Amino acid sequence: xxxxxxxxxxxxxxxxxxxxxxxxxxxxxxxxxxxxxxxxxxxxxxxxxxxxxxxxxxxxxxxxxxxxxxxxxxxxxxxxxxxxxxxxxxxxxxxxxxxxxxxxxxxxxxxxxxxxxxxxxxxxxxxxxxxxxxxxxxxxxxxxxxxxxxxxxxxxxxxxxxxxxxxxxxxxxxxxxxxxxxxxxxxxxxxxxx
Amino acid sequence: xxxxxxxxxxxxxxxxxxxxxxxxxxxxxxxxxxxxxxxxxxxxxxxxxxxxxxxxxxxxxxxxxxxxxxxxxxxxxxxxxxxxxxxxxxxxxxxxxxxxxxxxxxxxxxxxxxxxxxxxxxxxxxxxxxxxxxxxxxxxxxxxxxxxxxxxxxxxxxxxxxxxxxxxxxxxxxxxxxxxxxxxxxxxxxxxxx
DNA sequence: TGCTACATGTAAAATGTTACATGATTCG
DNA sequence: CGAATCATGTAACATTTTACATGTAGCA
Numbered sequence: 001x002x003x004x005x006x007x008x009x010x011x012x013x014x015x016x017x018x019x020x021x022x023x024x025x026x027x028x029x030x031x032x033x034x035x036x037x038x039x040x041x042x043x044x045x046x047x048x049x050x051x052x053x054x055x056x057x058x059x060x061x062x063x064x065x066x067x068x069x070x071x072x073x074x075x076x077x078x079x080x081x082x083x084x085x086x087x088x089x090x091x092x093x094x095x096x097x098x099x100x101x102x103x104x105x106x107x108x109x110x111x112x113x114x115x116x117x118x119x120x121x122x123x124x125x126x127x128x129x130x131x132x133x134x135x136x137x138x139x140x141x142x143x144x145x146x147x148x149x150x151x152x153x154x155x156x157x158x159x160x161x162x163x164x165x166x167x168x169x170x171x172x173x174x175x176x177x178x179x180x181x182x183x184x185x186x187x188x189x190x191x192x193x194x
Numbered sequence: 195x196x197x198x199x200x201x202x203x204x205x206x207x208x209x210x211x212x213x214x215x216x217x218x219x220x221x222x223x224x225x226x227x228x229x230x231x232x233x234x235x236x237x238x239x240x241x242x243x244x245x246x247x248x249x250x251x252x253x254x255x256x257x258x259x260x261x262x263x264x265x266x267x268x269x270x271x272x273x274x275x276x277x278x279x280x281x282x283x284x285x286x287x288x289x290x291x292x293x294x295x296x297x298x299x300x301x302x303x304x305x306x307x308x309x310x311x312x313x314x315x316x317x318x319x320x321x322x323x324x325x326x327x328x329x330x331x332x333x334x335x336x337x338x339x340x341x342x343x344x345x346x347x348x349x350x351x352x353x354x355x356x357x358x359x360x361x362x363x364x365x366x367x368x369x370x371x372x373x374x375x376x377x378x379x380x381x382x383x384x385x386x387x388x
Numbered sequence: 389t390g391c392t393a394c395a396t397g398t399a400a401a402a403t404g405t406t407a408c409a410t411g412a413t414t415c416g
Numbered sequence: 417c418g419a420a421t422c423a424t425g426t427a428a429c430a431t432t433t434t435a436c437a438t439g440t441a442g443c444a
Contacts, residue, residue: 002289003431009296019395032291036433041397062441064395080299086311087289089319092354095196096281097226097347102203104340105274117280125283146298148372153291156361160286163357167350178342197403213423230405235425256413258423 003043004052006033008071008079011053013146015070018044028132031157044069052078100171108179112172119168126161129154197237198246200227202265202273205247207340209264212238222326222344225351238263246272294365302373306366313362320355323348 010016010024021044022037024030035043044067047053052075055067071079096118103111133154141147204210204218215238216231218224229237238261241247246269249261265273290312297305327348335341 001430002287002292006292009292012296012299017395018397022395029295032286032288032295034285034287037395038397038399038434039432045397060394063393064440066395076299079296083293083296083300084304084308086308087293089312089315090286090288090290091228092226092284092286093196093228094226094284094350096284097350098196098200098203099277099281100346100350101223101226101343102206102273102277103343103346105206105270106277110278114278114280118283121283142368143372145372148368149295149297152294152297152365152368155364156288156291156294156358159357159361160354163353164350167353170349171346174336174342174346178337178339195402211423212425216423231423232406232425232427233404239425254422257421258410258412260423 002033003035003039004047005079005082006035007040007043007047008052008075008082011069011071012076012079013150015068017058017066017068019066029153031129031160032153047075051075108175112175115168115171115175119165119172122161122164122168126158126165129158129161133158196227197229197233198241199273199276200229201234201237201241202246202269205263205265206270206273207344209262211252211260211262213260223347225323225354226347241269245269302369306369309362309365309369313359313366316355316358316362320352320359323352323355327352 006025007021010021010029016024018037018041021040022035025033025035025040044053044055048055048069051072053069054072055069057065057067059065096114099114100111103114106114133151136151136154141151200219201215204215204223210218212231212235215234216229219227219229219234238247238249242249242263246266247263248266249263251259251261253259290308293308294305297308300308327345330345330348335345
């Protein structure tokens with residue numbers, strides 16, 4: 001159901017082609033939503049049948065003709081009504097956590113390596129997000145009501161990646177301690193935020 | 195594909211019934227994986243056909259007979275092979291972020307209220323996780339190699355919830371500033387982690 | 389010449405949700 | 417007496433992924 005609103009949300013900012021929507025879901029908004037191209041093209045057709053969007057074909061030289069979709073008044077109203085319904089919290093499905101859960105079946109070295117690989121992915125991602133944030137925060141986005149939303153999601157992406165990196169470091173540290181000889185007294189997890 | 199390994203992962207810790215698996219996906223492991231009961235029962239049947247799990251029926255007085263599933267050697271080997279394949283990063287689909295992205299279409303008050311509602315959900319969740327963490331860290335989990343994985347995922351859940359709460363606070367603060375009259379100079383987002 | 393980007397789609401398969409179905413016990 | 421918990425399943429529907437399908441242009 002939400003794919004519909006994901007597309008309407010992007011079109012509320014700018015008219016876009018299916019291909020451009022796909023690129024966005026793969027890229028900048030990929031942090032909080034994703035859709036594959038068959039899904040997008042099917043949904044655009046459905047939205048158009050429904051009157052939520054309209055398209056105009058744009059011919060190009062040397063490139064296939066593209067269809068640029070825009071939000072209609074009906075679509076904008078539907079988006080607005082949906083926006084006002086409180087969101088249910090995200091249902092996480094994190095393969096890495098699934099593997100972490102059973103990491104006791106692996107050696108300490110193997111488990112550590114898997115986490116370190118993951119850390120690198122999020123480190124790179126964090127860097128990209130931070131660069132974009134630095135670029136955006138030097139411009140006028142913060143006073144542009146319509147663009148502020150995109151900036152806020154970027155901030156969430158930054159926090160998500162950096163909290164994942166922190167977890168990786170913490171997990172690796174605990175695995176290392178585990179790998180050492182057990183001291184005679186019971187150990188406690190070090191205190192994190194209150 | 196991963197549901198298969200999600201079930202095998204839980205069974206690697208303890209033999210469980212379908213109903214108990216469902217409870218876990220709804221509860222303690224719900225932070226990083228979820229499955230509905232029709233999915234679970236179907237997958238258990240498939241896993242048994244495949245030889246990955248076996249079950250024994252346990253009759254109870256006053257309650258329906260339950261089937262307790264255990265991991266077989268084949269299942270354990272399959273789980274181990276899967277564990278060694280590096281996980282792809284989580285594909286997030288966060289309805290709240292989708293709404294945040296277009297929050298410029300709402301008033302500042304409406305947008306703030308939506309975020310505040312979300313903050314409360316994660317605050318409650320964080321509290322539960324932290325209580326569990328305090329309980330676990332006072333026991334011997336940290337020196338139990340097999341139970342450490344579950345503890346590590348709990349730490350991730352805590353970091354996830356608390357970073358979400360931090361984001362809510364940051365977003366609400368930015369919306370408030372936005373609501374005030376624009377000061378003449380260009381404002382910057384406050385600096386976060388380096 | 390072979391790969392990538394651009395651009396749109398269909399078809400089949402896998403995965404996941406919601407509704408239907410049953411029935412005993414315990415708690416308020 | 418009604419609701420929730422325990423316990424398992426089927427059927428229909430919706431969503432998502434992967435493979436198939438086509439064709440031009442630019443780059444190495």
